Amino acid sequence: MTEIDPRQSVDPLQTPKPLKRPLPNAAQIPLRTFQLPNFPPEAAHLKELTLTSDIKQSEYSDLLASTASSDAISKSIPEGIESLTLELFSLGYPASFLTNLAQSLPNLKALTLYSHLIDGISDASRKDAGEFIFNTLVGNGNNGGGLRELHLLDAFCRKGFYAGVGETLEDLYLDGEAASAMLLLEVSYTYRGHSDPGFLSRVHGDEIPLMLVPSLIAVSLRLSPPPLDQAASGFSNGLPYDPADVDAEGNPIPGQKPQGIIPFPSTHPGTALLVEKLTPTLETPEGETEGPPIPGPQALKMLDSTLYTLTLDELSRILGHQTHLAVLNASVIVGKNEPAKKSILNTIRSASPALETVELVGVPEEFIGVSSTSRNTIGDRTDNDQESSLSAFHEVFPTAADMASLSETLPQLDSFSMNILCAPKFGAVSWNKQPGGEWTGGFVADGQV
16 A cells, blocks of 8 residues: 655656656767767767777778868767867877867867877878867867866877977966966876886977976876786786787786886986976076076976986975975985985975875985886896895885874875885885874785885
């Protein structure tokens, strides 16, 4: 029996109407050609769009040989899309495809390019990619003056492309019209240098800091280790197996693999440029006629610079200028003894009291000035070598007492981690502050770094 509530204004015996499900605000579309499908009316509310390459390699080059058709971007694409992700386009795009795409998305505020060649393999595709980036950065009245976020994840390009992006951002800053547009810049790479000694040369680290402009409040220039767990399909996190991990037939090789990362050294031109951008001098030096260089971010809240190796003096300078930092991730040169640990902790003490999270990637002093070929063997050692290395770095990792002392200067600090080149066999430490103020954690087990 159905009980009837006299307070109800509808007949309870009547079949209830189905609840309306909210319309999706995100969609992912696999593309087998450079032709977008028609969007149904219910897609009008989309805010996020991901286009994923599902193009056969045997057909890819042929598709790039001609200009994209004028109707490649469907007129039904929702103009309200604010976030666009393009992923796995390993050879880039046919000419005019990206430019037409940008024109069809007037409200774009966030752009992510993941695991592909940004500017393609031809001059026409490079020009098209340059215009695409320019148009999205400059923007229009609909999106308030350009992108707020730019994410470049395992995305490669030819020499000069990043410098061109930097020039556009600097021009926007000087014009003053869109100086406050860009808030977040992320440039991230998965390290493949163990099997490819020329890997970092294709990253163009001397150009990346040119994209740092005053409006940014979050910057991530990150270098991550290859994933330890590889998928059965031969891909991991969208990336193919590292050649060092497979045999001639592409099958995984069992056993210990090279571990860790090798960031750009402290002597790299990009490192010097990064420090210059993060510690800007706004006055023209005496004796010079040119004005000061375009400054970098003035009030960062988040900085990840693990792509570059900093000296402790350089990190100290950065912390002295970036006085609003809450999150810090950095690769720094480290020694192996107690004085080296004290130097590291004293450097962190110079940070803003607002600092909450710290991750340090230690780069051993003996790696400075060593050739890239020999440095690629960092993780390819015997068990005895690894045990010796682990004990050698034991003294440089902070203890619970060190963390309690650090909290006196940095009251907001609640997370601190440190490793050596992101290689598990060299040990790591991870500390977290509990609500009562006690620090818990300590050394991290092998394989959990």
